[in-house]
Amino acid sequence: MNKTKKKHTFLRLMLYMSSSRIKLVSVTFILIVMTLAGMFAPKVVEYLTDGLQNGLWKSAFSWEFPGKELLALAALYLISGITSGASRHLLVDMAENTVFSMREKMQRKLEVLPLNYIDTHKRGDILARATGDMVTLTNVLETNLPAVFTNLLTIIGTVAMMMVTNIRLSLIFFVMMPLSILSMRLISANAKKLFKKQQEAEGELNAHIEECLTGNEAMRAFNYEEEAYRQLETINVKFFRTYVRSRALSGLFSPIMTLLNNLVYIALCVFGAQAILKGTLTVGGLGAFLIYANNISGPINHFSAMLNQVQAGLAAAERVFEVLDEEPETPDNPETSVQMDETKGIVDFEHVKFGYTPKNILMHDVSFHVDSGQIFAIVGPSGAGKTTLVNLLMRFYEINGGTISLDGNPISELTRGGLRKFMGMVLQDTWIFSGTIYENIAYGKPGATQEEVMAAAKKAQCDEFIRKLPDGYETVISAESSALSMGEKQLLSIARVVIAEPRILILDEATSNIDTRTEVLITKAMSDMMKGKTAFIIAHRLFTIKNADCIIFMKDGDILEVGNHRELMEKGGYYAELYNSSYA
Amino acid sequence: MPKFMELQQKTDRVGTLMNEKLTGARSIRAFGRQEYEIEKLTDADRQVRDKAIEANRMMNLVNPLVQVLMNLVVVVILLLGPVQMKSGLISISGLIVYIQYSIQLAAGFSTVMTILNVLPRCEVSAQRIREVLDYDSEDISPAEPRTVESPKGEIRFEDVHFGFSGAYDLLLDEINLTIPAGKTTAIVGATGSGKSTLLKLIPMFYGTQFYGSIFIDGVDTKEMMPHELRKLISYAPQKAAVFSGTVESNLKMANPDAAPEDIKRACDMAMVTEFLESKNAGPEFELIQGGGNLSGGQRQRISLARAFVKDAPIYLLDDTFSALDFKTDAAVRAAMRRELAGKTIVVVAQRISTIMNADKIVVLDNGRIIATGTHKELLESCGVYREIYETQVSQSGEEKREAES
Numbered sequence: 001m002n003k004t005k006k007k008h009t010f011l012r013l014m015l016y017m018s019s020s021r022i023k024l025v026s027v028t029f030i031l032i033v034m035t036l037a038g039m040f041a042p043k044v045v046e047y048l049t050d051g052l053q054n055g056l057w058k059s060a061f062s063w064e065f066p067g068k069e070l071l072a073l074a075a076l077y078l079i080s081g082i083t084s085g086a087s088r089h090l091l092v093d094m095a096e097n098t099v100f101s102m103r104e105k106m107q108r109k110l111e112v113l114p115l116n117y118i119d120t121h122k123r124g125d126i127l128a129r130a131t132g133d134m135v136t137l138t139n140v141l142e143t144n145l146p147a148v149f150t151n152l153l154t155i156i157g158t159v160a161m162m163m164v165t166n167i168r169l170s171l172i173f174f175v176m177m178p179l180s181i182l183s184m185r186l187i188s189a190n191a192k193k194l195f196k197k198q199q200e201a202e203g204e205l206n207a208h209i210e211e212c213l214t215g216n217e218a219m220r221a222f223n224y225e226e227e228a229y230r231q232l233e234t235i236n237v238k239f240f241r242t243y244v245r246s247r248a249l250s251g252l253f254s255p256i257m258t259l260l261n262n263l264v265y266i267a268l269c270v271f272g273a274q275a276i277l278k279g280t281l282t283v284g285g286l287g288a289f290l291i292y293a294n295n296i297s298g299p300i301n302h303f304s305a306m307l308n309q310v311q312a313g314l315a316a317a318e319r320v321f322e323v324l325d326e327e328p329e330t331p332d333n334p335e336t337s338v339q340m341d342e343t344k345g346i347v348d349f350e351h352v353k354f355g356y357t358p359k360n361i362l363m364h365d366v367s368f369h370v371d372s373g374q375i376f377a378i379v380g381p382s383g384a385g386k387t388t389l390v391n392l393l394m395r396f397y398e399i400n401g402g403t404i405s406l407d408g409n410p411i412s413e414l415t416r417g418g419l420r421k422f423m424g425m426v427l428q429d430t431w432i433f434s435g436t437i438y439e440n441i442a443y444g445k446p447g448a449t450q451e452e453v454m455a456a457a458k459k460a461q462c463d464e465f466i467r468k469l470p471d472g473y474e475t476v477i478s479a480e481s482s483a484l485s486m487g488e489k490q491l492l493s494i495a496r497v498v499i500a501e502p503r504i505l506i507l508d509e510a511t512s513n514i515d516t517r518t519e520v521l522i523t524k525a526m527s528d529m530m531k532g533k534t535a536f537i538i539a540h541r542l543f544t545i546k547n548a549d550c551i552i553f554m555k556d557g558d559i560l561e562v563g564n565h566r567e568l569m570e571k572g573g574y575y576a577e578l579y580n581s582s583y584a
Numbered sequence: 585m586p587k588f589m590e591l592q593q594k595t596d597r598v599g600t601l602m603n604e605k606l607t608g609a610r611s612i613r614a615f616g617r618q619e620y621e622i623e624k625l626t627d628a629d630r631q632v633r634d635k636a637i638e639a640n641r642m643m644n645l646v647n648p649l650v651q652v653l654m655n656l657v658v659v660v661i662l663l664l665g666p667v668q669m670k671s672g673l674i675s676i677s678g679l680i681v682y683i684q685y686s687i688q689l690a691a692g693f694s695t696v697m698t699i700l701n702v703l704p705r706c707e708v709s710a711q712r713i714r715e716v717l718d719y720d721s722e723d724i725s726p727a728e729p730r731t732v733e734s735p736k737g738e739i740r741f742e743d744v745h746f747g748f749s750g751a752y753d754l755l756l757d758e759i760n761l762t763i764p765a766g767k768t769t770a771i772v773g774a775t776g777s778g779k780s781t782l783l784k785l786i787p788m789f790y791g792t793q794f795y796g797s798i799f800i801d802g803v804d805t806k807e808m809m810p811h812e813l814r815k816l817i818s819y820a821p822q823k824a825a826v827f828s829g830t831v832e833s834n835l836k837m838a839n840p841d842a843a844p845e846d847i848k849r850a851c852d853m854a855m856v857t858e859f860l861e862s863k864n865a866g867p868e869f870e871l872i873q874g875g876g877n878l879s880g881g882q883r884q885r886i887s888l889a890r891a892f893v894k895d896a897p898i899y900l901l902d903d904t905f906s907a908l909d910f911k912t913d914a915a916v917r918a919a920m921r922r923e924l925a926g927k928t929i930v931v932v933a934q935r936i937s938t939i940m941n942a943d944k945i946v947v948l949d950n951g952r953i954i955a956t957g958t959h960k961e962l963l964e965s966c967g968v969y970r971e972i973y974e975t976q977v978s979q980s981g982e983e984k985r986e987a988e989s
Contacts, residue, residue, distance in 0.1 A: 041655075045683065048662050053676050057666045066662065074659045081652030088644040096633040103629040104622075110605065111618035118609045126606060131599050138636070207828065207873055215825030218887070221787055222838045222894065223814050287680040291687065381909065382879060394614060417616045424614075431608040434600060444615055465776060479604065487775030493611075500615065523975075578910070 006311075009318045016098045017141070027090040031146060034083035035153040037076045038295070039161055044073045046165070046288030053283050087146070095142035099134050105324055106130050112328040115396045116356055129323055133316035140313025148306050151299035158296040165289050166281050172271055173264065173293060177300065180260035184301065187252060194246035201239035208235055261297045268293055330398070332415035340414060343422045344372040345504050345534030346407050347393065353401030354392060354557075361400065362388060363557040370534055370550065377537045377545035379575065380554035386538045387428065389554070390506045393536070395419055424502030430489045434478035437466055440492055444500035452499055459529070460495035462488070498529060505535040551575065587639040589708045594632045601628055647697055654690035658683055724791045729809045732801045735816050737897035737928030738765040739786060744796035746785060755781045757951040759796070763944070765897075768920075768929040770939035772972065773948030779932045780822055782948065783902050786930075787817050800898070818894040822902040822932075824887035826875030831856065832867040834886055838894040846893055853919040854889035855912050856882075880907040888916065898928045905931075905938045913938055936976050945969070 018024050048069050051057065056065040110118075110130070118126070162170045212219065212228050219228055268290060275281035281289075347370040355361035362385055370376045378386045392399055395411050403410045411419050424444075432440060441456055442448040448456075453473070457463045465488055469475040477483060484492070497505070507526070537545050545551060546565045553561040553568070553575045561573050568575040605612065605621055612621050665679045674682070744759040756778045763769045771779045785794055788810050798805045805813055818838060827834055835847050842850075847867050851857045859882050860869055875883045884907045891899060905913050917938065920929065933939045940959040947955045947962065947969050955966035962969040 045658065045662070049676065049680060052666055052669065052679070057670075060663055060667055066666070070659055070663055073662070074656060077652055077655035077659065081648040081655070084651065085644050085648035088647070089641070092637055092640045092644065096636050100629055100633040104626050107622045107625045107629070110609075111612070111622055115609060115613070118606060123603070123606050127599070127602055130602050131595075135595070211827050211873060215827055217784075217789065217821040217823075218819070218825040218837070218890070220789065221814060221817065221819035221821070221900075222890075223811055224837050227837075227840075283676060283680065287683065290684065294684075294687065382881065396610065396613065416613070420614055420616050425611075427610055427614075429607075431604075431611040433604045433608060443617065446617070446620065478600075479607070485776050491775075496615075 005318070006314055009314050009321060012321060013098075013141075013314070013317050016102060017094060019101065020094065020097070023090055023094050027087055027094065027146075028149075030083045030087045030090065031150050032153065034080055034087060035150050035157060037080040037083065038154065039157045041073060041076045041080070042288040042291040042295070043161065043165075044069055044076065045291065046282070046284040048073070049284035049287050050282045051284075091142045091146050095138050098141060099138045102137070102320055102324075103130070103134055106134075106320065109324050109326070109328070112331070113323075113326055114329050114398075115391075117326060120356075126323070129319050133319050136316040137313055137320070140310055140316070144306050144309040144313060148303070148310055151303055151306065154299045155296060155303075158292050162289060162292050162296075165285055165292070166272075166275065168275065169268055169272055169281070169286075169289055172267055176264045176267060177297075180257070180264065181300065183260065184253070184257065185304075187249065187256070188304070191246060191249045194242060194249060198239070198242040198246045201235065201242050205232075205235050205239050208232055257297075257301050261294075261301075264297075265290065265293065329416075332417070334415055337415045337418065338409050338413045340407070340409065340418060340422075343503050344407050345422075346370065346372050347376075347504070347534060348405045348408075349402070350405070351402035352392065352399050352404060354388065354397065354399045356397070358400060361557075365402070366557075366559060367402075368550075368552060368559065368562065370536075373532050373534060374549040375530065375535045375537065375545075375547065377539070377548035377551045378554060379539070379545070379551060379578065380560075383556075384554040385557040386554055387508055388557075390425070390508060390536055390538065393506070394423060394425060422503040423506060424497040424500050424504070425506040426490075426494055426497050426508065428508050430486070430493045432477055432479050432481070432484075432489050432492065434476070436471075436474050436476055437462075437469070437492065438473040440477065441495045441499055444496040444498070448499055456495045456499035459498050460491050462491045462495045465491075494526075503533055505530060505533055507535065507537045507539070553578075586704075587635070587642070588704045591632070591635045591639050592705070592708050594628070594635050598625070598628045598632055601625055643701055647694075650693060650697055651690070654686070654693055657686050657690070661686060724788060724806075725809055726807045728807070729812065730803050730807045731812050732803050732808075732816060735897040736765040736801050737816070738799075738801050739763040739898065739928065739930070740799040740802075741782075742797045742799065744785065744794055744798060746781065746790065746794040755951050756785070756794075759953060761946060761953060761956070763928060763930060765801070765928050766926045767943035768931065768941075769944045769946065770931045770933060770942035771946045771948060772933060772936070772939060772969070774950075776950075777948040778951040779948055780902050783900050783930060783932055786898075786900060787814050787819060816896055817898045817900060818891045818896040819900045820884075820887045820891040820902060820904040822904075824875070824880075824883040824904070824907075826871055826878065826883050826886050828871060828873040830867065831860065831869045831871065831886065831889075834871060835867070835890050835893045838890045842893050849923070850889040850893035853892045853916065853923055854885045855908075855915055856885050856889045858912075859885065881909065881912070884908060885912070885916075892920075892923070896927075899924065899930070901929065901931045903932045903934065906934055910937070917941075936973050940973075 048066055051065050051069070058065070061067060106129075110126075159170075162173065208228075208231060212232070219225055269286075272281060272286040272289065276283060276286060349366050349368050352363060352366040353361060354363040354366075366389070368376075378389060380386055388397075391397055392404060393411075395404075395416055398412070403412075405411060406414070406419065406422070433443075438450075438453055441453045441462075444456075445452065454463065457466060457473075465484075466473055466475070469483060475483065505526075537548065539545055549564060550562065551564060551568060552559045553573070555574070561568055561571065561575050563571065563575075569579065601624065605625060612618060661679070661683055665674065665682065668674045669676065669679065740763070741759045741761040744756055745754055746756040747754040759782065771782060773779050781790075784790060786798060786800075786805070788805060792806050800808075800813070800816060827837065831851070832847055835850055836842055839846065844867075848857070851860070851867060860866060863869065871877065871886070875886065878886070884904055888901070888904050891901065891904075905916070908916065913935070914937075921941075931939055931942065936959075939945060943958070944956060945959060945962055946953055947966055949968060954968060955962055957965065963973060
């Protein structure tokens with residue numbers, strides 16, 4: 001991150017923080033009061049001890065001395081306590097609310113980002129930005145950033161108070177302090193290298209563990225546990241060593257710091273005593289000075305560490321802003337777009353040109369016509385663009401040329417929601433979210449009744465296995481849930497489409513994880529559902545598409561053959577070859 | 585402080601939901617449920633915020649309170665100290681030192697407070713680690729282990745029953761089956777019929793927690809060391825596992841002593857060489873974690889090649905052909921017939937074309953064996969099998985028969 005960008009990020013963050021201006025102003029005020037109260041207390045202590053030495057003391061409870069001074073001191077301490085509690089409370093509140101509003105923006109953003117963004121970025125990375133970075137940011141906002149502010153105030157204020165108390169001692173202090181800061185710098189430069197090594201080892205360790213978990217069966221089958229364990233041990237020992245080393249070094253920080261501070265302290269005592277003997281300093285003055293020196297060393301020593309934390313927080317904020325600044329899909333405009341209440345399901349592709357990037361055109365010129373209620377099948381080798389084709393129909397991506405239209409209306413003139421409500425899509429990868437089976441099915445139709453859910457489950461052949469589960473429809477499942485087989489999860493995602501009652505069906509390899517016997521039942525249910533509906537089918541198993549009204553064979557983004565099964569077999573081209581090789 | 589535990593759980597939940605939202609981006613948009621997802625996640629985020637504020641509230645009260653009390657000690661010292669001074673018990677410098685001490689003490693206390701704040705979070709973490717460490721791992725090593733001398737690879741199931749504890753239904757019910765040595769046996773059946781489970785019982789993936797016995801060449805697997813048992817078996821799992829490293833290192837997992845020729849042979853057999861060539865690469869091709877730079881079919885081929893590189897009497901292939909296109913499927917099968925002649929091969933498969941040449945086919949339904957035989961025999965005798973066959977080969981079933989006659 002360069003400097004202007006950093007500044008920009010910081011200002012933007014402050015803009016978020018200042019959404020509640022009253023809180024920001026009051027917390028700043030409270031922090032100033034807190035620091036001032038902390039600064040003036042030693043002055044009162046000085047006054048008290050000097051008074052004691054000069055024999056002003058009569059009795060413990062005389063108002064003249066020390067009654068009003070003690071009361072002032074108690075009041076200062078109370079103020080600093082109350083302000084510290086109040087500022088913490090406000091800061092937590094502000095930080096949590098600020099980050100919450102950023103999280104909310106992030107959630108909205110993720111739903112309007114082009115799918116291409118989600119496809120081309122590592123899920124772990126987006127996830128880290130949406131969760132881990134947010135936590136870092138919260139901590140920095142509620143702890144480190146205000147600490148930098150109060151430390152700065154403390155340093156400036158305390159320096160002023162020290163100078164007021166005694167100029168010569170202050171000079172000694174200012175000469176010795178940089179020396180101790182410098183030596184700390186030396187250590188921390190080394191520590192940084194070690195920390196980096198430690199982080200690398202940690203990353204390696206995590207990757208290895210994840211692999212062992214996902215590939216567990218293969219490992220056991222090949223008696224690889226010992227070897228995997230040995231590898232783990234090597235990495236673990238490496239992690240342990242780097243960890244211990246970096247911690248040991250950073251553990252040296254505070255004893256060295258204490259030592260250095262104490263050296264400064266001794267110097268102050270020696271010179272202070274001299275000053276007292278000369279009569280240029282009172283005993284109470286030295287006492288106050290020592291308290292100041294004590295108070296200031298913490299903020300000075302931790303200042304650079306705090307700044308580092310703030311930098312880490314800014315980096316996190318920057319990563320969040322990066323997502324928020326991504327170009328969203330062109331927004332739908334419900335007012336100018338065409339309203340369609342129903343569709344006949346006539347789909348046309350006319351000279352469609354598409355590439356994920358304009359430079360890399362995948363489809364050059366695709367045209368076809370699908371009539372209402374037709375079954376349209378797409379076959380071809382992997383990478384031919386079959387999935388891309390149906391994704392374009394769903395308007396998951398914007399095309400680079402040509403038109404796709406529904407009943408003659410270009411789909412770019414419809415709202416995305418208005419287009420997709422007609423479509424039912426069963427995807428290659430089943431998606432199950434954590435929740436009950438009931439919720440997973442009802443997802444396809446918000447507000448679905450219990451009867452509708454069960455009817456859909458019956459149609460998709462789910463009812464039987466759902467009833468076998470201990471909690472039936474209320475069984476809580478998730479993507480990793482072992483209660484369901486892959487095929488069963490796919491059946492559920494089919495039920496989810498069944499309940500939505502779409503006008504146009506898109507089945508993308510929907511049957512690849514279902515055994516053929518279940519598939520027969522599904523096919524029956526599907527063909528019931530497909531009656532009078534337009535359907536697009538991508539399948540490896542060619543027998544499922546033999547009844548299709550139209551089959552296209554695609555390769556490298558182009559349509560090479562068009563026709564029904566009989567025509568294509570007679571033609572003896574690519575399709576025929578593929579079909580014959582299936583049953584060799 | 586269970587509040588921090590609750591906070592941790594709520595934060596975890598946001599992570600889970602985010603992950604789901606990202607994996608399901610297509611489904612969410614297809615169903616037009618974006619608003620619902622935003623609301624769902626924002627609600628979870630809101631809960632994190634509220635819980636964090638709540639969890640901090642106590643600390644924000646206690647910490648300043650301790651600080652004020654410690655500071656008031658200074659006031660008390662200055663109030664009562666002079667009385668002691670009057671009676672000569674302490675000097676003015678003694679009093680100053682005393683104040684310095686009490687300030688140090690206050691600093692110490694605030695450190696202790698910070699640590700006390702962290703402690704409950706440590707407790708939560710420790711609890712989670714303990715859950716894993718305390719989980720009973722079952723020791724399945726027999727007291728007097730037996731080994732198979734000169735293995736031929738016959739597998740016999742005798743009255744095997746198996747079900748997960750707590751589940752209603754048995755996954756496998758009364759399995760009596762002999763898988764002949766040196767032959768190819770296929771297992772077919774509907775989703776959830778127990779095909780994979782049956783296969784996984786052989787290398788003891790579910791431990792000894794099943795009723796009945798499985799014999800390999802007459803030796804009960806429960807009397808064998810799992811390590812020794814698995815030496816007899818090469819296995820390709822349903823979910824193809826690919827590890828970071830090269831293609832070669834992935835294969836060597838199964839056979840550390842494999843020579844370059846062995847690697848090449850296995851890659852050829854599983855059609856790995858074919859896709860590597862299209863990438864202009866060889867066995868040194870780098871695979872990223874989880875095989876992210878491969879397609880599903882290519883991962884399956886790597887997994888198959890790994891099984892082939894090991895020279896074992898028994899090969900268990902758990903639905904490893906599902907993501908292969910027909911051409912590759914056929915080529916791999918041909919290579920197996922050529923190179924693995926005389927080995928016991930057990931194949932779980934969905935496609936009839938994959939298994940119709942098997943020496944023996946076992947049809948499972950709902951955890952029971954309903955028929956065994958060859959393709960021809962089963963077509964005659966087993967309705968379920970015939971149904972599967974006909975739907976796959978031709979939906980009407982007529983066309984194929986016409987072609988055959």
